[in-house]
Amino acid sequence: MPNPVFLATATEIVLRAGEIQLAGQVSGFRVDKKGAIDLVTEIDLECERMCRALLAERFPGHDVLAEELGGSSAGQAASRYRWVFDPLDGTTNYAHGLPIYCASLGLEIDGRCEVGAVYDPSRKELFTAERGEGAYVNGRALAVSGTATLLDSLLVTGFPYDVHTQSGGELVDLFGTFLGRARAVRRLGSAALDLCYVAAGRFEGFWEQHLWPWDVAAGALIVEEAGGRVTGMDGTPFDPAAAHLVASNGPVHDQMLAVIREFRVERARKRTAPD
DSSP: OOOHHHHHHHHHHHHHHHHHHHHHHHHOOOEEESSSSOEEEHHHHHHHHHHHHHHHHHOTTOEEEETTTEEOOTTOOSSSEEEEEEEEETHHHHHTTOSOOEEEEEEEETTEEEEEEEEETTTTEEEEEETTSOEEETTEEOOOOOOOOGGGOEEEEOOOTTTTTSSHHHHHHHHHHHHTTSSEEEOOSOHHHHHHHHHTTSOSEEEEESOOHHHHHHHHHHHHHTTOEEEOTTSOBOOTTSSEEEEEOSTTHHHHHHHHHHHHHHHHHHHHSOO
């Protein structure tokens, strides 16, 4: 079991970030662009600087990897301990005043996430997990749903910021394929909350590609500790550096993987078929 100070610190940081995020909605904030549709606000930066300052004071020997100011790369951490932070997951929602966003912080020890905390200030929901100790929302134990079939499932996914230029058609086509197999498919705009909602039984499954470690480090642990399953989209063991995943309640996991596999096989067949 990890040191309880680690979870307390993760919780403190995401709660502080939530306060900053809510205050920004009242006071206003500057918005800049990192890409054609990829936004960053001064709130992202303020939350990240707060996190780095607190971790530097409390754990000066630990590494930090965060979305806006970088840090150690996968496999290059100097310490056994690496904090992986998304200061504002759902920045586009936040910038538009849509209250679906959060702060997400995971602690990796020897390359595996052991502690996670995600805070949604709009709903005042704090999701937490420690490996081997279960997952919780506001102190209440989480459990994934027991839904057994894809047809009875509510799924969720996300698209990357380069969807306009990078294989956007394939992403939309896969979305459509799942739409034809499931009860419904949603797209909320926050991978961390998508994962927490799988853990809470609100969704049966989530898939996405072109992800970053800070998008999923904490949320994937929360899903696993709530009794769910997380793998790569190809069924390989989950790797936060691999940039793709499927997370589910467990019973529908292989069904989701089968849809993805069949979709890719059919798409490859069409690419190679003679005119």
